[in-house]
Amino acid sequence: MSIIAPPLPTLGGIGAATATPVLELENLSVSYRDHRHHYSRAVHDVSLSIGAGEVLALVGESGSGKSTTAQAVIGLLAGNGRVDGGAIRLQGTDIAGWSQKRLESVRGSRIGLIPQDPTSSLNPVKTIGAQVGEALRLHGRFSRKERLEHIFELLARVGLSQPALRARQYPHELSGGMRQRALIAAAIALRPQLIIADEATSALDVTVQKRILDLIDELRREEGTAVLFVTHDLGVAADRSDRLVVLQGGRIQEAGRTSEVLANPRSSYTRALLADAPSLALAANGPWRSPVQSATVHPAGAAPAEAGIVVRDLVQEFRTGPRNAPVFKALDSVSFDVPAGTTHALVGESGSGKTTTVRALVGFHKATSGSISIAGTDVGSLAGEELRQFRRTVQLVHQNPFTSLDPRQSIRQIIEEPLLNFGTSDRAGRAARIEGLLERVRLPHAVLARSPRELSGGQRQRVAIARALALDPKVLVLDEAVSALDVTVQAQILALLEELQRELALTYVFISHDLAVVAQIADTVSVMSAGRVVESGTVKDVFLSPRHEYTRELIAAIPGQRGAVGVPKAERPPATHATARISPAIPTTAKAGRR
Amino acid sequence: MPSYLAGRIGQALLVLWAAFTLSFILLQALPGDALLIKYQNPDMGLSPEQIAEIRASYGADQSLVLQYLHTLGNFLTGNLGYSVSASVPVLDQLATNLPATARLAGLGFAAAVLLAVGIAVLANLARFAWLRTAIASLPSLFISVPVFWLGIVLIQVFSFRLKLIPVINPPEWQGLILPVLTLAIPISAPLAQVLLRSMDDVLTQPFISVARARGASLPWILWHHVARNALLPTLTIAGILFGELIGGAVVTETVFGRSGLGQLTQQAVDNQDASVLQAIVVLAAAVFVVVNLIIDLIYPLVDPRLKKSLGANA
Known part of the structure; x- marks a missing residue:
């Protein structure tokens, strides 16, 4: 490719084995000030180094200090954060003590940042071109015309068609x-020597994620850029990194070549992390749930033995504008059966119609046509009080445990609310019921008086489950219910869900974009794309022998397939290897969910 | 877009009509009227029959419904009625008084915007937390100051104590300084508060740290990224504050003894001159409605997301 920016004198030769690494952290310690002006340490003595053309993955769960470390490197810690000690060497120069003004000359020119959420990371009122060219304006001395050419070139470089049009468009x-x-x-834009990718693909669908990761890989290979890859996703880390640093509680638990760490984890924390990644368990002893008696898939039309959920030819149309505008078909003839007491998963990417299906299932809105029958009741025919009473049968657990609980209610009030709504019992009866529910979801009695803010993500999700169970529902709709959780917490919640299903004979509808989790928890699965069910069957059949092209694509896009644990694999060629080698086998490492 | 525009204009007309009708009803519900006040004066020595005749000539003996329709028709044709107390057409009175008030209100609004933006930007650029807190608490101080009191204090300080501005017949532009300040300070307060708040909101957005990661400095961020994003909520509040501006102008003109719509209003209230009050209410409503209509039309220019997107939005 042609030149994007004049190379800076400090740029290390591409692929040249320079003695000084691009980035070197030595005993970096960072702490945050709380509201009482006490500093508490978030990162303890972290040391690592990244050479040109190398990818280092910094993995860990939330609160592990991985993002703090990355922010410290670029000098953009939150206002209450400070670097306590240690060195941050950018090509040998320690920038740890630099002023913001000095750091501004480095940011964007020598260190580039690829942020997490592409939606909120772009200014909604500025054009794409203006934002892509911002670093050029800030650092370079280009004329307007030169800058525009650079912008077009850059947009084409990252695989956007019609660069001139894109430059004029707005993010939305x-x-x-x-x-x-x-x-x-x-x-x-300015060919930085170091790129920090902070959860750069966590908010994207799997297939899009794969394409973006391929792009970063390609740029790294061609430019010899060093990449600091911050991720919670072991699968992505396994696929894309040369070396791995595992952080826990701000301390390095383990560091080494990615392949070696995965094959031979030395720290117990790393081992736990690997074990909790959903499909590692699958790889070990057959991924599939022991078949439940009734969990065979019934061809559409034949009534299942015990009616759980029967969905037939569901169509949902939305108007796209005023009266004569064309209608948008969010659901197009969706049919599936869920035998009572089993788990059915709906998988697909954003916009595939999963959420619309859920909303119809729980009776939030009526479908345009088609029928939904739950435990023998035709949901579509219900209205008013009947519909209200029906809501007891089907309960919903949301994705985000941080926003689905009212922050002004105590945990007791949250769990009590459905009982009050349906006036099930007196005060003493309710108190007993709440105790029972707490026990079911394994929460200590002490949480009752607390507010959601004081609970961890996993605990909050347990509260949400307890609330859903309060009315003895027959069906739980789990809408990405474990996606926002760290892998170890995710594993605990999944285990809880399985246990509850066994004991209470619950029927689950499990909505997820994470195929590895689906493989672990579901009996049957429907793959959705553009409002249609393109493939359905038992999880095993669909995963092992996908018939539809889209299903194959989804499965191939799951990260972690190159870094199979315990499976000997070829050494990852440094900075020269081509595209992903997709093994035909099942996914081996999970994507731990998006934030 | 054309249908949107038509809808908004229709709404604006509806508001105007409602303002007209409501003020008509209220003014008629008040006891007494300007005709009685003027002609019942014993000095004029008119007999009740003569007064009744005069009333008939003004159309005041007709039923309320007829009077309403008559006045509405007149307004629609641009005839705003006749001031009984001053014996001139209302339109003429407005024409003589409007420019002074428009100048005061316009300058007052501009000063309020300047003050608000100044406060918001300075608070964000302040290097020390205490300074920032001090600047950011100015609006709360401003908002609790009554207009008439502020006017009196300003006159006391600048005219009587410091003798910077003469009280009697000051030169035109000097005479404007204190009234404009009096008007601007209370209006700048909510504006500054909203601006500060939305700037704070925007500054916590991820795209701000992404821009900083490209090497942008704080002033750059404020100008290139925050300003336009923070403008939208501020515009909304600015439109609403325009109503306050009109009310504030009335009080300010009275305090500083300036001629203008404010004084005209005050006289009309004293004389219960319904047709003048009616015209002023409709004029104020019209200004308010037009300003807010313009603001509604500006939104899509500030925020491209509000334009109807035709491109792919997958």
């Missing part, structure tokens, strides 16, 4: 994947 006019490409273009 692009899809998530296109936005992330634009952000990558902005990050590489």
Whole structure:
């Protein structure tokens, strides 16, 4: 490719084995000030180094200090954070003590950042071109015309078609994947020696994620850029990194070559992390749930033995504008059966119709046509009080445990609310019921008086489950219910769900974009794309022998397939290897969910 | 877009009509009227029959419904009625008084915007937390100051103590300084508060740290990223504050003894001159409605998301 920016004198030769690494952290310690002006340490003595053309993955759960470390490198800690000690060497120069003014000359020119959420990381009122060209304006001395040429070139470089058009468009006019490409273009505008990718693909669908990761890989290979890859996703880390640093509680638990760490984890924390990644368990002893008696898939039309959920030819149309505008078909003839007491998963990417299906299932809105029958009741025919009473049968657990609980209620009030709504019992009866529910979801009695803010993500999700169980429902709809959780917490919640299903004979509808989790928890699965069910069957059949092209694509896009644990694999060629080698086998490492 | 515009204009007309009708009803519900006040004066020595005749000539003996329709028709044709107390057409009175008030209100609003933006930007650029807190608490102080009191204090300080501005017949532009300040300070307060708040909101957005990661400095961020994003909520509040501006102008003109719509209003109230009050209410409503209509039309220019997107939005 032609030149994007004049190379800086400090730029290390591409692929040249320079003695000084691009980035070197030595005993970096960072702490945050709380509201009482006490400093508490978030990162303890972290040391690592990244050479040119190398990818280092910094993995860990939330609160592990991985993002803090990355922010410290770029000098953008939150206002209450400070670097306590240690060195941050950028090509040998310690920038740890630099003023913001000095750091501004380094940011964007020598260090590029690819942020997490492509939607909120772009200014909604500025054009794509203006944002891609911002670093050029800030650092370079280009004329307007030169800058425009650079911008077009960059946009083309990251694989956006019609660069001239894209440059004039606003972020809301692009899809998530296109936005992330634009952000990558902005990050590489001045050919930085170091790229920090902070959860850069966590908010994207798997297939889009794969394409973006391929792009970063390609840029790294061609430019010899060093990449600091911050991720909670072991699968992504396994696929894309040369070396791995595992952080826990701000301390390095383990560091080494990615393949070696995965094959031979030395620290117990790393081992737990690997074990909790959903499909590692699958790889070990057959991924599939022991078949439940009735869990065979019934061809559409034949009534299942015990009616759980029967969905037939569901169509949902939305108006796209005034009267004569064309209608948008969010659901197009969706049919599936869920035998009572089993788990059915709906998988697909954003916009595939999963959420619309859920809303129809729980009776939030009526479908345009088609029927839904739950435990023998035709949901579509219900209205008013009947519909209200029906809501006892089907309960919903939301994705985000941080927003689905009212922050002003105590945990007791939260769990009590459905009991009050349906006036099930007196005060003493309710108190007993709440105790029972707490026990079911394994929460200590003490949480009752607390507010949701004082609970961890996993605890909050347990509260949400307890609330859903309060009315003895027959069906739980779990809408991405474990996606926002760290892998170890996710594993605990999944285990809880399985246990509850066994004991209470619950029927689950499990909505997820994470195929590995689906493989672990579901009996049957429907793969949705553009409002249609493109494939359905038992999880095993669908995963092992996908018939539809889209299903194959989804499965192939699951990260972690190159870094199979315990499976000997070829050494990852440094900075020269081509595209992903997709093994035909099942996914081996999970994507731990998006934030 | 054309249908949107038509809808908004229709709404604006509806508001105007409602303002007209409501003020008509209220003014008629008040006891007494300007005709009685003027002609019942014993000095004029008119007999009740003569007064009744005069009333008939003004159309005041007709039923309320007829009077309403008559007045509405007149307004629609641009005839705003006749001031009984001053014996001139209302339109003429407005024409003589409007420019002074428009100048005061316009300058007052501009000063309020300047003050608000100044406060918001300075608070964000302040290097020390205490300074920032001090600047950011100015609006709360401003908002609790009554207009008439502020006017009196300003006159006391600048005219009587410091003798910077003469009280009697000051030169035109000097005479404007204190009234404009009096008007601007209370209006700048909510504006500054909203601006500060929305700037704070925007500054916590991820795209701000992404821009900083490209090497942008704080002033750059404020100008290139925050300003336009923070403008939208501020515009909304600015439109609403315009109503306050009109009310504030009335009080300010009275305090500083300036001629203008404010004084005209005050006289009309004293004389219960319904047709003048009616015209002023409709004029104020019209200004308010037009300003807010313009603001509604500006939104899509500030925020491209409000334009109807035709491109792919997958």
